[in-house]
Amino acid sequence: MDNFATSCLYLWLVELCCVACKTGWQVPCALTVGVDGQFTVTIVSNPAGTPVSGSTNTFDYPILSSVTLICMTSSDGFTFTVTNYQWDTTGCFTNDVHNTPTCFPTGQTTQSVTDNNLLAEDSGTITCTVTIGGADYTSGPLTLRISEIAMARVASNGGPSVDLVSSNQITDYSFIFQPFTLDPFNAILRCASGLGPTGRDLNTALGGWYFNGTQVDVPTGSVCADPVFEVRPAPVWRFPGVINLYLCGTFTTTEEGVYSCIMMNSSMMNQTMRVGVYFSGRIAPMIDTPFPVTVTLGVPFTLSCTSRGSPPDTFTWRRSDGQAVPSINVNAVIHTNTSAVFCAEYMDTITTSGIYTYTCTVTNLIGSDSETITVTTAVGPPDNVRATVTSSRSVEVTWDQSPTTDVTGYLISYTTTTSYISISSRSGSMMVTGRSITSVTLTNLEENTPYNITVQTDSSGTLSVNSDVVSVTTWKDVPSSPPQNVMVTSVNPSSLRVSWQPPPEIDHNGVINGYLIQYTRVDTSDMMSESVISGLLHTISGLDPFVDYLVIVTAMTINGTGPFSNPEVQTSGQNRPAVPRSLIVNSVTDTTVTLSWMTPVPPNGIVTQYDLQYRRCAGGSYTTLQPLNNEVTRTVTGLAVNTEYCFIVRAYTVILLGPGPWTDEIRGRTYGPPSNFNAVTLSPRSIEVTWDPPIANVDDINGYIISYDPVEGLLLRAVWQ
Structure with missing residues (x-):
C-alpha cells in the first residue's frame, strides 16, 4: 500500500472513532503511536476495547472478541515505501488448554492482522516494526488483556440449543448470554473428545461437566439432567470416532456462572472447555437528556426517548394536556453484557401555535426515570410550489394557500449561481401580503438563466423554513447588447x-x-x-x-x-486614379501653349502629382515636363512658331501605386506673323498697307499693331486675345 493510501486508511480509522449513531453511541478504536526518526509508526486497534485506568495504551477485551490491528506509517514531507512489516508480542502466557503460547499476532508480516476469536493466551504487549529503505522503525507498545469471562455469543429469548464445538477442535471460553430479561431459558452445552486410534467406548470415556468446581452428574432439578454421552463418526481419518458430552436443561438466575467440561483426548490428556452462562445485569432505566424540538404546524412529527437499563423498559408518553399515549416503534438499539439501550417514539400533530411539553417516563423492575421534551411550533412553508416561465425575463410562481390562519403573507426568493451575472443580481426576493394570495410574477430576470425559487410563509414577521426548491430556466432571446x-x-x-x-x-x-x-x-x-x-x-x-x-x-x-x-x-485604400477630366488649351502665343484640366473622377485617393507630355503633331516623340504637384494648369513654353502640338496628362495618388491612364491627346498651334504684307504710297503723307492673317484661328485675333519708323520702315504684327 503506498503512502497516500496508507494515510487515507489512517484518517478513515481515526474518523471511525468519532462516528456517532442515532443514540449517541460511538464506535471505539484505539491508537498507539511511536515516533522513530523521521517516520511515525502507529498501531490502530479496532475496536479499542475497554481502556485500563492509569494506562494510555492498555485495553481489555472479552474472550472470543474480534479485533483488527493495522500498522500505519506516516512522515511529514517524505515520500516512502514500506518493504516489510513485522509484528512482535511479549508477555503472553500458557493456559491449561494450550501447552504453548500463541501470542497474537507474533510473527505475522502483513500490514493488518485480524483475530476473530481472542483467547487469554493472546494477551500481551504488541509492537509493529516497518522496514523503509533498509532501516527498521518501531511503533510504541499496545497492550491487549483478554479476560476469561466476557460478553460473547448471545442466545435469543426462548432458550436455543448452543453448539460450542467446531469439527474436532475444542472451543474454549465461549459464552451464553440471555439478554434483557430474568426469565429462565433453555440451552444445550456440548463438548467433544476424539476416541483415539485404539478406540474407546462410553464405559471407558472419561469426562464430565462441572459447575463452580462441583461435577454435575446427578439430576438436581434446578440445573439440568445427567450429562449425556454420544458416539459419532470421526470427521477426519485419524480418529475412529468422537465422544460428545452434552449438558442440557433450564437455567435460572441462580445458575449463573462458569461451566467446565473436562474430557480426555485421544492422547489420554485432560482437556478443559469453559462456558459462561449469564443473565443481563439489573439496572434502573436512565433516559438520555433530550433536546428541545421545533415542529411545523399541521405536519406530523415524531419524538424519540432513549433509555439505558435492564431488564426491558416500559415507556409512557404524556402530553402537556395530561393525556397518556402509547409509544410506537420500541426497539433495542444496542446492548452490552450489563445493560441495554432502548428507543421509543411518539408521533403527534399540532395545528395551533404555541409551546408544548411531552414527558417520557421509563419503568422497569428496578426503577423509573422521566424527561420532558419542549416542543415549539413554527409555521410551515406553503405546499405545491410551482414555477412557470412566461417570457425570457419573467417567471410566474404559484402555491397552495396555507391552511394556517396565522399566516399574513409570503416571501418569494430566487437565486442563480450563473457566474457571469454580478453578485448583486444573482438573488432577489418579493414579499406579498395576504394569506389568500397564491401567485406572483417575477420580472426583470436575466434571459436564458437558471433560477432556484423558494417560498416562505410569513406570520407577523416570523418566516417559515423554505419550501422545496423549484428550478426553472428563463427562455432564450435575442442578444440584449451589441458586439x-x-x-x-x-x-x-x-x-x-x-x-x-x-x-x-x-x-x-x-x-x-x-x-x-x-x-x-x-x-x-x-x-x-x-x-x-x-x-x-x-x-x-x-x-x-x-x-x-x-x-x-x-x-x-x-x-x-x-x-x-x-x-x-x-x-478604403487608395488606388491609381482615373483619367484627368476636361483637358483643354486655354491660350496660345507664337511660342507658348497654356493648358488646364480637372481632377479625375473618381480620384481613387488623394492626387499628389500630374505628368504632362507634348510632341509635334506632325511627328516626333513626347517630351515630359517636370512633374507638377497637384496643379491643374500648365503653360508650355519654348515652342516653335506656327507649329501644331499634341498634349496628354495623367495623375498620381500614392506614387508607389503608379500613375493612372493618360488622357486623350488634344492639339494646340502656336501663332506666326501675318503673311503677304504689302505697302503702297498713296500720297506724300499716306501709305496703304495690306496683308493676309496668320495661319491660326482668326476668331482669336483681336487686331493688329502697325509700327513704322523713318529709319526702320513699316512693321506689322497681330494682337491676339
Whole structure:
C-alpha cells in the first residue's frame, strides 16, 4: 500500500472513532503511536476495547472478541515505501488448554492482522516494526488483556440449543448470554473428545461437566439432567470416532456462572472447555437528556426517548394536556453484557401555535426515570410550489394557500449561481401580503438563466423554513447588447477588415450562432449585409477605392439578431486614379501653349502629382515636363512658331501605386506673323498697307499693331486675345 493510501486508511480509522449513531453511541478504536526518526509508526486497534485506568495504551477485551490491528506509517514531507512489516508480542502466557503460547499476532508480516476469536493466551504487549529503505522503525507498545469471562455469543429469548464445538477442535471460553430479561431459558452445552486410534467406548470415556468446581452428574432439578454421552463418526481419518458430552436443561438466575467440561483426548490428556452462562445485569432505566424540538404546524412529527437499563423498559408518553399515549416503534438499539439501550417514539400533530411539553417516563423492575421534551411550533412553508416561465425575463410562481390562519403573507426568493451575472443580481426576493394570495410574477430576470425559487410563509414577521426548491430556466432571446470592441481597418483599395468581441455573456440570452455585418458608402443609403457563422473576424471585399464606408455589427441567436454596434467609418485604400477630366488649351502665343484640366473622377485617393507630355503633331516623340504637384494648369513654353502640338496628362495618388491612364491627346498651334504684307504710297503723307492673317484661328485675333519708323520702315504684327 503506498503512502497516500496508507494515510487515507489512517484518517478513515481515526474518523471511525468519532462516528456517532442515532443514540449517541460511538464506535471505539484505539491508537498507539511511536515516533522513530523521521517516520511515525502507529498501531490502530479496532475496536479499542475497554481502556485500563492509569494506562494510555492498555485495553481489555472479552474472550472470543474480534479485533483488527493495522500498522500505519506516516512522515511529514517524505515520500516512502514500506518493504516489510513485522509484528512482535511479549508477555503472553500458557493456559491449561494450550501447552504453548500463541501470542497474537507474533510473527505475522502483513500490514493488518485480524483475530476473530481472542483467547487469554493472546494477551500481551504488541509492537509493529516497518522496514523503509533498509532501516527498521518501531511503533510504541499496545497492550491487549483478554479476560476469561466476557460478553460473547448471545442466545435469543426462548432458550436455543448452543453448539460450542467446531469439527474436532475444542472451543474454549465461549459464552451464553440471555439478554434483557430474568426469565429462565433453555440451552444445550456440548463438548467433544476424539476416541483415539485404539478406540474407546462410553464405559471407558472419561469426562464430565462441572459447575463452580462441583461435577454435575446427578439430576438436581434446578440445573439440568445427567450429562449425556454420544458416539459419532470421526470427521477426519485419524480418529475412529468422537465422544460428545452434552449438558442440557433450564437455567435460572441462580445458575449463573462458569461451566467446565473436562474430557480426555485421544492422547489420554485432560482437556478443559469453559462456558459462561449469564443473565443481563439489573439496572434502573436512565433516559438520555433530550433536546428541545421545533415542529411545523399541521405536519406530523415524531419524538424519540432513549433509555439505558435492564431488564426491558416500559415507556409512557404524556402530553402537556395530561393525556397518556402509547409509544410506537420500541426497539433495542444496542446492548452490552450489563445493560441495554432502548428507543421509543411518539408521533403527534399540532395545528395551533404555541409551546408544548411531552414527558417520557421509563419503568422497569428496578426503577423509573422521566424527561420532558419542549416542543415549539413554527409555521410551515406553503405546499405545491410551482414555477412557470412566461417570457425570457419573467417567471410566474404559484402555491397552495396555507391552511394556517396565522399566516399574513409570503416571501418569494430566487437565486442563480450563473457566474457571469454580478453578485448583486444573482438573488432577489418579493414579499406579498395576504394569506389568500397564491401567485406572483417575477420580472426583470436575466434571459436564458437558471433560477432556484423558494417560498416562505410569513406570520407577523416570523418566516417559515423554505419550501422545496423549484428550478426553472428563463427562455432564450435575442442578444440584449451589441458586439464589443468593433474595429474596421483598410486592407487594400477594395477590402476592409472588421473585428469584434462577443456581447457580454450576461447579454447572450442564448447561444450566439453568428454575426451580421452591414455596411454602406457614406454618400449613399444602399445598405449591404454579410453573415459570419463562426469567428470574430471578417473581410469585406469588392469595395470602391478611397471611399468612406459605414460598418455596423450585430450578434445572432436562434431567436434573431440583437442591437447593432455603434457605426464605425473607415476609408478604403487608395488606388491609381482615373483619367484627368476636361483637358483643354486655354491660350496660345507664337511660342507658348497654356493648358488646364480637372481632377479625375473618381480620384481613387488623394492626387499628389500630374505628368504632362507634348510632341509635334506632325511627328516626333513626347517630351515630359517636370512633374507638377497637384496643379491643374500648365503653360508650355519654348515652342516653335506656327507649329501644331499634341498634349496628354495623367495623375498620381500614392506614387508607389503608379500613375493612372493618360488622357486623350488634344492639339494646340502656336501663332506666326501675318503673311503677304504689302505697302503702297498713296500720297506724300499716306501709305496703304495690306496683308493676309496668320495661319491660326482668326476668331482669336483681336487686331493688329502697325509700327513704322523713318529709319526702320513699316512693321506689322497681330494682337491676339
